[in-house]
Amino acid sequence: MSNCIEQDSLSIRRSVYGLEKTLPVSDNCLFETIQACLKNCPTPFNVQSARIAVLLNEYHHKLWQIIENNLVALTSGEQRAAMRKRIAGFSQAHGTVLFFEDKKSLALLKKKYPLYAKNMSVWVQQANGILQYMIWQTLAENNIGASLQHYNEVIENDLPDLLKLPKNWELVAEMPFGSINKEPAEKTFLPLEERFKIFK
Numbered sequence: 701m702s703n704c705i706e707q708d709s710l711s712i713r714r715s716v717y718g719l720e721k722t723l724p725v726s727d728n729c730l731f732e733t734i735q736a737c738l739k740n741c742p743t744p745f746n747v748q749s750a751r752i753a754v755l756l757n758e759y760h761h762k763l764w765q766i767i768e769n770n771l772v773a774l775t776s777g778e779q780r781a782a783m784r785k786r787i788a789g790f791s792q793a794h795g796t797v798l799f800f801e802d803k804k805s806l807a808l809l810k811k812k813y814p815l816y817a818k819n820m821s822v823w824v825q826q827a828n829g830i831l832q833y834m835i836w837q838t839l840a841e842n843n844i845g846a847s848l849q850h851y852n853e854v855i856e857n858d859l860p861d862l863l864k865l866p867k868n869w870e871l872v873a874e875m876p877f878g879s880i881n882k883e884p885a886e887k888t889f890l891p892l893e894e895r896f897k898i899f900k
């Protein structure tokens with residue numbers, strides 16, 4: 701297939717675990733970019749139920765410290781050592797984007813459109829995933845590495861002590877980000893013939 705529509709930027713987004721604190725842009729530029737993603741992300745019935753908190757400095761470090769402390773109780777031996785190394789990598793990054801869903805918005809949406817109520821929970825999660833991708837991709841285009849993490853159950857109970865957030869914000873994912881100090885390993889791909897069909 702000829703490369704007739706620009707697509708090179710798609711392959712630059714990767715799960716980057718080798719991160720450091722410096723950033724190629726200012727924090728304010730970063731906040732603006734994340735806000736632009738949040739604002740422009742498509743959502744079912746334009747509900748805009750996704751919420752974001754960006755954690756920097758001590759908030760970022762405390763988040764990963766709490767996750768590590770809680771995981772110590774659930775791991776042992778080599779698994780614990782590997783977990784500590786992994787969490788230390790996230791803590792070394794510049795910050796973490798936390799993605800939430802506002803449970804109140806979802807409840808109102810279900811009430812407003814009862815015909816679609818049973819699909820709404822899936823659709824808002826899909827929209828949250830689109831938002832995660834928009835931010836991940838935009839960061840990559842600006843030379844900022846990131847990965848997507850799901851320590852939701854490990855941190856949920858401790859989050860209210862760390863951050864004053866509305867009670868109806870439910871944690872969906874964590875995205876540690878920073879400058880890239882180690883490129884990710886080469887990625888393998890399934891044959892596209894197995895995954896893609898054209899009918900014409």
Ligand SMILES: Cc1cc2nc3c(=O)[nH]c(=O)nc-3n(C[C@H](O)[C@H](O)[C@H](O)COP(=O)(O)O)c2cc1C
Binds near residue numbers: 713829848
């Ligand atoms: C919905 C979703 C959930 C994911 N959850 C995790 C996760 O919890 N931890 C993690 O390290 N990576 C997670 N990933 C990243 C995938 O492992 C990664 O995207 C995949 O291996 C392809 O590698 P790439 O991101 O470098 O292209 C997740 C990705 C997606 C799309």
